[in-house]
Amino acid sequence: EIVMTQSPATLSVSPGDRATLSCRASQSVSSNLAWYQQKPGQAPRLLIYGASTRATGIPARFSGSGSGTEFTLTISSLQSEDFAVYYCQQYNNWITFGQGTRLEIK
Amino acid sequence: QVTLKESGPVLVKPTETLTLTCTVSGLSLSNTRMGVSWIRQPPGKALEWLARIFPNDEKSYSTSLRSRLTIYKDTSESQVVLTMTNLDPVDTATYFCVRIPFDFWTNSYPFYFDYWGQGALVTVSS
Numbered sequence: 568e569i570v571m572t573q574s575p576a577t578l579s580v581s582p583g584d585r586a587t588l589s590c591r592a593s594q595s596v597s598s599n600l601a602w603y604q605q606k607p608g609q610a611p612r613l614l615i616y617g618a619s620t621r622a623t624g625i626p627a628r629f630s631g632s633g634s635g636t637e638f639t640l641t642i643s644s645l646q647s648e649d650f651a652v653y654y655c656q657q658y659n660n661w662i663t664f665g666q667g668t669r670l671e672i673k
Numbered sequence: 674q675v676t677l678k679e680s681g682p683v684l685v686k687p688t689e690t691l692t693l694t695c696t697v698s699g700l701s702l703s704n705t706r707m708g709v710s711w712i713r714q715p716p717g718k719a720l721e722w723l724a725r726i727f728p729n730d731e732k733s734y735s736t737s738l739r740s741r742l743t744i745y746k747d748t749s750e751s752q753v754v755l756t757m758t759n760l761d762p763v764d765t766a767t768y769f770c771v772r773i774p775f776d777f778w779t780n781s782y783p784f785y786f787d788y789w790g791q792g793a794l795v796t797v798s799s
Binding site for chain 1: 710719720721722736769783784785786787789790791792
């Protein structure tokens with residue numbers, strides 16, 4: 568099973584600043600990597616697939632990069648509604664999720 | 674507009690069997706290229722993929738839970754059903770029904786999830 572490791576577990580950032588979230592795979596997943604945002608009491612929302620393609624309706628301040636085993640989700644100029652938990656998911660070999668990064672207001 | 678909605682019991686006793694139903698609206702399971710998966714999330718924990726089913730009735734399951742899971746679909750009712758046997762309190766979780774989109778460019782299913790149901794919280798307790 569491919570293990571997905573997200574870091575940091577919690578990230579404190581001020582509104583208007585940039586947030587950089589990391590996801591590492593235990594073996595190469597090519598570009599078969601998705602990112603989700605989850606707010607309390609809600610289902611996750613797809614942000615990014617194919618490592619860097621924004622899903623429909625996702626603002627341009629969200630961007631994804633990486634391939635192989637190292638991936639990054641960048642949120643430029645954080646808005647109040649962006650504070651949430653973010654999960655990465657690989658779909659190159661079965662399906663596994665990371666443990667999540669909680670993005671909180673500094 | 675595609676919507677998925679989970680339904681099922683809120684409380685289940687240990688050793689019992691859980692049956693969850695996902696009702697899909699906005700698209701027909703019989704003539705649409707979409708897969709449906711189940712994913713669960715224990716309270717305060719991460720997401721765990723459980724099972725998936727495709728229009729041709731191809732199915733696959735989580736390796737760790739394979740022996741306890743069954744997924745099937747009722748196309749006429751636009752429903753996908755998941756059963757899980759021999760429940761334990763560690764199975765307490767919110768269970769999500771999700772859509773796997775079809776990529777017409779590559780003629781394949783990339784296994785990410787673009788539409789999610791609201792989730793159904795299932796508590797396993799005596």
